[in-house]
Amino acid sequence: MIKVENLRKEFHLSKSQMRELDTKNKVAVAVEDVSFTCTPGRIFSLLGPNGAGKTTTMRMLSTIYKPTSGSIEIGGVDAINNPREARRKIGFLTGSTGLYARLTPNELIDYFATLYDVPKADANRRKEELFSLLDMHDFQNKRIGKLSTGMKQKVSICRTMIHDPEVIVFDEPTSGLDVITAENIIQLIRDCKKQGKTVIFSSHIMSEVDLLCDDMAIVHKGRLLFNGSMQEFREGQQADTLTGEFIRIINESK
Secondary structure: OEEEEEEEEEEEOOHHHHHHHOOOOOEEEEEEEEEEEEOOOOEEEEEOOOOOOHHHHHHHHOOOOOOOEEEEEEOOEEOOOOHHHHHOOEEEEEOOOOOOOOOOHHHHHHHHHHHOOOOHHHHHHHHHHHHHHOOOHHHOOOOHHHOOHHHHHHHHHHHHHOOOOOEEEEEOOOOOOOHHHHHHHHHHHHHHHHOOOEEEEEOOOHHHHHHHOOEEEEEEOOEEEEEEEHHHHHHOOOOOOHHHHHHHHHHHOO
16 A cells, blocks of 8 residues: 655755746745555556656655655555665656666566565566566567667566565656557556556556556646546546546646
């Protein structure tokens, strides 16, 4: 489970950043008073336009950023006071994940399995399952620096999943990928749900949201505009499409 309460994140601006943003404020608020809960066996989608605060929120959940205030609970662990323990429960996938170009997928996944203290037999079994699911055997021993964007994303997925985390955070997981690779990732998200994992993902693609999510939240300018089930969202829908309703909610908040 993920439980977020009254989350706030401030960034202190340098003089050059203040000039660039044309502001006299020394502090920028990226997330303001955001609360939601993601439960096991359900898929939660965090939506919002560019700059809404989605990625900042995801990075706080994954303990990359420390909140200015508020609380985050990951699988029963206080992620702010015990970030290392929380990280053991989390798999975090983002399109900007860094990979070691000189290693092969085999070598990199073995390395991360070691970091997570995954027993060798479990790591080998888990790696074989993921390589088969994502059709990675043909390039498992090629250097990552020579792989395509889609292949690298598959490696990132394996890195995210090798320790079999109970909570998985997907930040724009299919962005820029071909249709086949994107479909593999969607299937993986569904499999995580079937396994009773807690899944949260962000996406700009409303068809993915429609296919996958059980619960959702919409953020804009760091603030929460909607938080509820997909059924509740549809029941309150005034526009003809999900995309139209999303745009309507954003426009009405301005």
